[in-house]
Structures are given as structure tokens and as C-alpha cells.
Amino acid sequence: MYVGIDVGTSMVKAAAFDGTGRERAVASRPVGLSLRDGVVEQDMDEVYGAVVAVLDEVTAQVAEPVELAGLTGQGDGVWLVDGQGRPVRQAASWMDGRAHELVDRWLADGTVEAVFRRTGGAMFPGSPGPLLAWLDAHEPEALDAAAVALYCKDMVFRRLTGAAATTDVSDASMPFLDPLTRGYDDKVVELLGLTHRRGLLAPVSDPVATAPALGEGLPAGTRVVNGPYDLPACALGAGATAPGDGLLIVGTCLAALVATTELDLAGEPAGLYIGTDRPGHWLRAMPAMVGTAALDWVLTTTGVRHDEVDGLLAATPPGAHGVRVLPYFAPSGERAPFVEPRLRAELTGVSLESTPADLIRATCEGIGFAARHCLAAAGLTGTLAVCGGGTRSPAWMRLLADVLGRPLRVVEGEVGARGAVIAAAGRCGVPLDTAAWTRPTAVVEPDADRAAYYARAYEEHLERLERARQRARA
Template identity: 80%
Template sequence: MFVGIDVGTSLVKAAAFDRDGRQLAVEARPVHLDVRHGAVEQEMREVYAAVVGVLRTLTGRLAEPVELAGLTGQGDGVWLVDAAGRPVRPALSWMDGRAHELLDEWLADGTFEAVFRRTGSALFPGCPGPLLAWLDRHEPKALDAAAAAVYCKDMVFQRLTGAARAVTDVSDASMPFLDPRSRSYDDGVVELLGLTHRRGLLPAIGDPIAAGEAGGEGLPAGTPLANGPYDLPACALGAGVTAPGDGLLIVGTCLASLVATTELDLGGEPAGLYISTDRPGHWLRAMPAMVGTAALDWVLRTTGARHEELDDLLAAAPPGSSGVRVLPYFAPSGERAPFVEPRLRAQLLGVCLETRPADLVRATCEGIGYAARHCLEAAGLTGSLAVCGGGTRSLAWTGLLADVLGRPLRVVEGEVGARGAVLAAAARYGVPLDTAAWTEPTRVIEPDPDRAAYYAKGYEEHLELLAAARARARR
């Protein structure tokens, strides 16, 4: 029996798998996001309590003892903890937008590009660099009180195991301080961001990923537990995306596009990041866009529609959504991939009194699809494409995505991040598992040739509208 823990942005989940990779049981608990005036925070106590709660419920349902557990979770943000891993203040989420003025300064003075050329990481307001610099300016006492500035899963790992010090892994550390060649912190980047005097807050990097024994909260005492990688690379592992050129699209709160690569190219427009993996010389070229299911959630809520109606709404509007177009950049921190525009905002175009909720919903799904295509092209997709995430529960939307992307989609269902966390833990502990069986796709969805041709033209129009919107955002 193997357990994967996925500490998501809005939902904490734990899943149990047998040795052949069959998902046997899942427990989930929602966690609150406090969103106000560009600030997005989470209470660490609530997040940790949710982890313990889902683990207790899950393990109580299992007929067999847990042999091994793996941990993953949301990336970026800043989770300030004391020496025991307990919160100093609420966590600043990766969705937080308060540091956008700092990012504007760094974009203007060349710091932004200099960091990318050294690390392959394009800064955005919700990543640790800008957030730590913002805290240093506005809440220095919080940094003074902290022992470490960790990532979400690292806080959970330290608390579950009682580890004496905070530790992260190379995947989480990839944004924004890691040198992807040496797999260690680049102190030059720390200096560029004005954080040399806060260097001691950066957690140690477990390479390979850190391992420890559960102390008895949630998991039975003594259960082997491994920390990492974070949710994007964990999903890539869980979907079997490891061969160079193959890609993964995660249709979740964050619309994440990942392509496996052995090439490190720090040229071109600074955007996205290179995520270091458990194998030196292998990276994931990542374009984790802020646009995602959160945009669709907003449109459904605003139109009074329910998630259960999504397939019917998509069927009720034609391709092209009766002329309605949506640029789905709803995040208060703008966009971070495949470009960085902190002030970019969503646009609804072609709306009139005859526009129906179905038109708005389909236009949003199409707009998210266009954003995904943009990200995957920028990430260098050349091989097969897997897809997972909450958005794939809608068969109609998944089919629409295949048409917009113009390529077959290998749909991987279930708790893909938790599955990847288990596979990473098994590799760390030397437990042999059949990874091909664990990552077998549920089905393959082929695009419709006529609709794919239609959407290829729509994609070019999307890029034109986006260019004009980006120009306005910079004024």
C-alpha cells in the first residue's frame, strides 16, 4: 500500500495505490484562500490540519498497512516558519500580486532579465524572490522572526517528520535562486534581488529528495516519507512524461505546460522556468500560466452556471462562441507564461445583448486552450502530449482542447500528482515499481480535423488580440 499526499492551492488530497498503481481510495479537504486587494494568503495551521485530517481518514479506510508515502504540493509563494516548522505569519500564495511594483522595477532596470539568464527562471510577483523582497521592505519583523522561507510541502514534511531543520528539493528551489547546472543556490541572484542579508532563510536542498519517518500525525509512526518534487514535476512523473520532447498539460487552477528536455537554453524571451528533476542534466521546460480553471470558475459564477452544466453549455454554443472572445488573464498578478506581464488583465470581446451564458463559457474554454497552445509552443513540445487536472473531468472541454491544440491528448485520470509523489518516493527508497503500468493513460482523444483547422486560424487571431492587450498593459 502506497500513499501520495498532494497539498494543493484550494484542495488537500491523499490517495492510496496498490503495488500495480491502481488507485484504491482518495480523501480530500478544501482549504481557504484569503484574497483581498491583490494579496492572496493561506493559514498554514489550516493547511497542515487538512493534511493530517485527510491522512487519518484515508489510512483508517485501508485494509493494509502503508509501506511508503510521498509528498507533493503547490509551488512558489513564501511559507515563513520557525525552527520547528510552525508558521510565523500566514503563507503568501503563488497567486499573490503585491510585489508587482518590485517586478516593474526589475523589468525596467534589467534585473529581471539578468536573473533569467543565470537561472532560466522568469520572476513573477508570486515567486519567492519578489515576495521576500516585498516582505523585507514592508514586514521585516516577520523575516526577522523566521528560521526559514520554505515552500508548502516543505512545511508539511518538517511537521510530519519532526525534522530538525527545513529542507526543500531541487524542483521547488528552481524558482528563482537555483543554478540549474550546479543544482545549488546562485548567491549572485540572491544579491541581484537585494536579499543577501536574508540568505540564511533559504532552506537546505535535499538532492536526492529528503526522506524521513512520520511521527504519528496522520500517518502511522515510522512510515517512510519522502519530500518532493512539487506538484508540477510530480504530475509529470505521474503522467509518464520523462522522454525529451514529450509534454504535459495540467488543466488546474494554474494552467501548467511542461516539456521534458536535456537542453538548457537561457536565450530568447525570458518566461517560465527550467525545473530541475531528480536526474541531473534533465529538466522540465515549464510554462506555468496564471490562467486556468480559476478563470472558468469566475465566468461560471458570474453567469450563475454550475460546474455540472459545463458539458451542456459547451454543446450549446458553436466553435467560435458566436463571435465572443475571451482573453482569460483574470489573475490579480497578471501573467507569467509564456511571457511576463504583471498588469495584464482579462478581456471579454464581442459581447452584446444577444450573448448567452453558453457563449461566454465556451469562449473562456477556447481562450484557455489558446493560452495552452501558446505555452506548449514556447516550451518546445515535439513529442506526445499528456493531459491531466480537474478540467479534464469534462469530456467536452477535453475534446475542445484537443481541437484547439490540434493534436492527440493522452488523458491521465485520478490523482496524478499524488501518483508522481509515490513514484518519486519509491525511487528515493529503492522500491521497484512498474512505472509504465503506473502511468498508463486512461484514453487518447483525437482532434477533429475540421475543428482543428478552424481553431488554428482562431489561434492566430488570439495572438493578435493578445499583442494589443500587452501593449496597453505597459502604458
């Protein structure tokens, strides 16, 4: 029996798998987000408590002993802890926007581009570089009290095992890691004015760290493996590992990932190259800020339930009777496939004749266009898998296949937790049939006529987006 732990932004999950990759038990707990004036934070004790609770629930449901546990979770943000692994302040989320003025300045003076040319990562307000620089300027006492600036899963690993605080190459990829040496680039630290805080960067464990559990949530002595974070873990869980193959995660964050052996630091500074367990292999990642969160906002605003979405998507035609949505709802703007901290969502073409179905379809189409933009920028040439909460809507998956103009390998279940187990097994030498573990649950083919329509509509979307970006910079 193997357990995967996925510490998400709004939900913490644990899943137990047998040796064939079949899910035997799943447990989840919601965790809160504090949002105010662009500041987005989380309570680390609440997050860790949710981890212990879901592990207690899952392990109680299976009779067999747990041989191995793999850990993954949300990336970016800043999780400051003291020498005992306890929080010194609330965690700053990857969704946080307080450092947007700093990123604006770094965009204007060339710092963002200079960092990208060295590391392949384009900073955004919720990434560790800007957040640490903001805290250094506005809350230096918090940094003074901290022993290390961790990422989410690293905090959990530290408390589950008591092991020394470390991170892995995937989390460290943004923005300080040299993708070739797989160590920190001190020039980047200097460019961000953080040389005097260099000691806060967690040591990079390569390969990923493993340690025995202390006994909370998992039986004492259970092997726990830390990493990679949720985007590369999902790529492993969906089988998107061959160069050119891609994964689209339709979750809170809309993340496009393409496996590659080519490192191109000369293109537009956007997205990032995520280090993997194999040197010379990366994931070209374009993680847009908002995915299902945009649809959730529209559903809440219109009073529509999630279980009504499929019916409403069928109630209005492609194009949503002229309603258009640019789905950039995040308070920190957008980070992929471009960085625009001040970009905001736009809803156009609405009249008294517009219906909730039009608004829902237009939002799903807008998210699809954003996904197409990200996948093109990431260099997709092979197969495309899709996972995340959005896969629970068959109608949305059909719409997405049409908007993208390609078949979708739908991978359902706890894909991040599954990938965490696959990574843990690889780290510990446990043989798994990864083809069986990552087999898709369905393949959704696009409709040729609708795909042709959406190809034209996508070009119009890019034109509207460019005008919106110009207004954001004005």
C-alpha cells in the same frame, strides 16, 4: 500500500495506491485562500490540519500497512516558519500580487532578464524572490522572526516528520537555483537585494529528503519522502518524462511542461526550468497563472453549474458567435509564456444576443489558446498528456484537442499524488512498473476541420493578446 499526498492551493488530497498503481482510497479537504487588494495568503495551520485529516481518512479505508508515503504540493510563494517549523505569519501564496510594482521595476531595469540568464527562471510577483524582497522592505520583523523560508510541501514535511527544514531542486528552481550546479546562485541573491537574508533559504536536499513520520496522519515510523512539487510530480504521474514529451495540467493553474535535456538561457525570459531527480534533465515549464479558475469565475458570474458545462459547450459552435475571452484573470497578471504583471482579462464581442453558452465556450477556447501558446514556447515535439480538474469534462477535452490540433493522452485520478509515490519509490529503491502506473485512461483525437479553424483563430488570439499587453504597459 503506498500513499501520495498532494497539498494543492484550494484542495488537499491523499490517495492510497496498491502495488499495481490502482487507487484504493482517496480523501480530500478544501483549504481557504484570503484575497484582498492583490494579497493572497493561506493559514499554514489550516493547511497542515487538512493534511492530517485526509491521511487519517485514507489510512482508515485500507487494511494494509502503509509502506511508503510521497509528498507533493503547490510551488512558489513564501512559507515562513520558526525553528520548530511553526508559522511566523500567514503564507504568501504563489497567486499573490503585492510585489507587482517590484517586478515591474525589475522588468524595466533588466533584473528579471539577468536572473533568467543565470537560472532559467522568469520571476513573477508570487515567486519567492519578489515576495522576500517585498517582505524585507515592508515586514522585516516577519523575516527577523523566521528561521527559514520554505515552500508549501516543505512546511508539511517538517511537521509530519520533525526533520530539519529543507527543500528540493524542483521547488528551489525559482528563482535562486543554478540549474547546472543544483545549488543556490549567490549572485542572484545579490541582484535581488537579499544577501543579508541569504540564511533564510532552505538547504537543498539532493536527492529529495526522507524521514520517518512522527505519528500524525501516518503511523509512526512510516517512510515519508519530500518532493518534488506538484508540477514535476504530475509529469511523473502522467509519464511525461522522455525528452520532447509534454504535460498540460488543466487545474487552478494552467501549466504546460515539456521534458528536455537542453538548457537554453538565451530565449525570452519566461517560465522556468524545473530541476528533476536526474541531473541534466529538466522540465521546461510554462505555468500560466489561471486555468480552471477562469472558468470557475465565469460560471459563478453567469450562475451556471459545473455539471452544465458539457451541454453548453455543445449548444454553441466554434468561435462562440464572435465572443472572445483573454483569460488573464489573476490579480498578479501573467507569468507564462511571458511576464506581464498588469495584464488583465478581456471579454469582447458580447451583445444582447450572446448566451451563457457563448461565454462558457469562449472562455474554454481562450484557455485553450493560452495552453497552445505555452506549449509552443516550452518546445513540445512529442506526445502530450493532460490531467487536472478540467479532464472531468469530456466536451472540454474534445475542444482542447481541436484547439491544440493534437491527440491528448488523458490521465485521470490523483496524478500529483501518483507522481509523489513514483518519486518516493525511486528515492527508496522500491521497484514499480511505471508504465502501468502512468497508463492513460483515454486518448482524445482532434477533428481535422475544427483544428484547422482553431489554427486560424489562434493567430487572431495572439494579435489580440499583443494589443492587450501594450495597453497593460501604457
